[in-house]
Amino acid sequence: METADELFAQRDEVALYVEHAQQMLQVADHNLADGFYASAINRAYYAIFYAANALLTTKGLSRSKHSAVIATFRQHFIKPGLIEDEYSDTYGRVMANRHVSDYEIQLTIEPDVAQDDLQDARRFVERVERHLRQEGWL
Secondary structure (H helix, E strand, C coil): CCCHHHHHHHHHHHHHHHHHHHHHHHHHHHHHHCCCHHHHHHHHHHHHHHHHHHHHHCCCCCCCCHHHHHHHHHHHHHCCCCCCHHHHHHHHHHHHHHHHHHHCCCCCCCHHHHHHHHHHHHHHHHHHHHHHHHCCCC
């Protein structure tokens, strides 16, 4: 059983992850507006990554490895039906696009891809925040 101090620290960590997710969305907005499409995708992905870690923290499961975050998110939130399947698909697609935008430098990133990823990241973060509010974490 968790102590009050541990629960308080856990709530703080959840809030910090959500704050980081919101910051990444803001940076992605600026990058998109400035024509830095690969950077916009990167920041959109990190918004999802931080939001997913906020969820994982509520179960004491935060992770640092990207593959572990998505796998644990799917296991503990998608599979039991706490979060809808579409958000698993969104996470996977934006993660794949981030990999391309970060490591396949010879490829051109289209503005509509960056716009779609940012829009989906925004929806992902909003869904996570709604879940966290419903569960009393925010």
